[in-house]
Amino acid sequence: MNVAVRTQPTTQQATEHFDVLIVGAGISGIGSAYHLTKQLPGTSFVILETKDSFGGTWITHRYPGIRSDSDLHTFGYRFKPWVGPPIATADEILAYMNDVIEENDLGKHIRYKHKINSASWSSETNLWTIEAVTTDTGEAKTFTAKFLWMCQGYYRHSEGYTPEWKGTDKFKGRIVHPQTWPEDIDLTDKKVVVIGSGATAATLLPNIADKCAHATMLQRSPTYFRIGRNAIEIAEELRRLQVDEAWIHEIVRRKILFEQDAFTKLCVAKPEEVKKELIGQISAILGPDYDVETHFTPTYRPWRQRIAFVPDADLFKGIAGGKASVVTDEIECFVENGIQLKSGRLLEADVIVTATGFNLAALGDIAFEIDGKPLGFGDTVTYRGMMFTGVPNMVWVFGYFRASWTLRVDLVADFVCRLLGHMKEKGAKKVEVKLRPEDHNMPILPWIDPENFNPGYMMRNMDLLPKRGDKPEWQHSQDYWTEKDDIPKTNLDDGAFVYG
Structure with missing residues (x-):
């Protein structure tokens, strides 16, 4: 199994600071950036993307006939009408994403060829420090951000999963x-x-x-x-x-x-x-x-x-x-x-x-630390599949399997923008989720119930994913039709949220 490692960059540059740092310029990252500009105008942000263009999975996969297996009326964003056939080619999806970037001037926020090696949270400064390196020149890049928005997906783009066969x-x-x-x-x-x-x-x-x-x-x-x-x-x-x-x-x-x-x-x-x-x-x-x-x-x-x-x-x-x-x-x-x-x-x-599937990479093969201690992502408990116990000022976009991935991009973006606005109103520089007193006897279970959904790429690496509880707020239910009503109603002053 590949693990994230720190690499020694060739040169050191001045640190750049942003309110929000978005990881990945795929369908999740571009959609999240759009919502941030519309719902919280004036927020400074940057998108770091390893590849030399936007698109995520739609530029990773180049095999003949590559197309969506979800309809684009729901895989497309809620804010941007899809006018083509419902099952679309990669090129059609990339053209759609390009329109979103051009129409909303998002390109100036994207840094391509930036591979993130590590992300470290400091409770002293209430900031994330992100160490990256440019993939073409090896130049070191350091960023600090108040909030980290993980839009890198859930599988390793550099290599697919291939079983070991004899001969x-x-x-x-x-x-x-x-x-x-x-x-x-x-x-x-x-x-x-x-x-x-x-x-x-x-x-x-x-x-x-x-x-x-x-x-x-x-x-x-x-x-x-x-x-x-x-x-x-x-x-x-x-x-x-x-x-x-x-x-x-x-x-x-x-x-x-x-x-x-x-x-x-x-x-x-x-x-x-x-x-x-x-x-x-x-x-x-x-x-x-x-x-x-x-x-x-x-x-x-x-x-x-x-x-x-x-x-x-x-x-x-x-x-x-x-x-x-x-x-x-x-x-x-x-x-x-x-x-x-x-x-x-x-x-x-x-x-x-x-054509044997993916290798799971829950945090994009980035070495995470919280106050100097390595983050064991599999030891955390998820809050609605977005936030994680003991991990401050971070949200992860993980979409749906039984509905289009992008439906959750829009839902999570609404939540993040509301959370950031709420923090500003409270004067809070830090937010994390924790189990409440009433949750301490709650059964802690694997990320997803295998009786409900059990694809091989999930079952092979379930230990890499956070745990879930048996209460709706402590799991990613994969039920868009419930979440579309429940997530917007989330009480941001519930005891599960700890501000500082």
């Missing part, structure tokens, strides 16, 4: 991970095996199948998919009526969120009914002779892992047309010309793509 050194072809997709790779007339069954594999397969000799998705077990047109009928109708895009955005968002809420509840109340509907959609495309039971019938109930949307059924049309196929089996070992499966079958390959 990978014997394989004569090329092994690539979608998170570090090489620009020089040519899949023309190649036999390609994509290991994995999630949204990445489902996106890659139809987008490389036409070029390859054949593309195979190798999965250990099936996952759920939803199928539909890459269009929203009500949005199309409202545009024909020349309704203002801001109205369309709000109406479509509300409709989608209403339907998502109903679907999520149905997955819990009537899982077999939902399972039958989801698998039935696939069977209708692949036909009665296809073994849907083996390849597309998961053993878990719907929504215990993320359900990816397959626009226009492109994955299943590729399989039905013979350009792609699915194999459900386990890997025995890699061999010179492919993968030996436990069933005894040899799966020949020229290129193997390991």
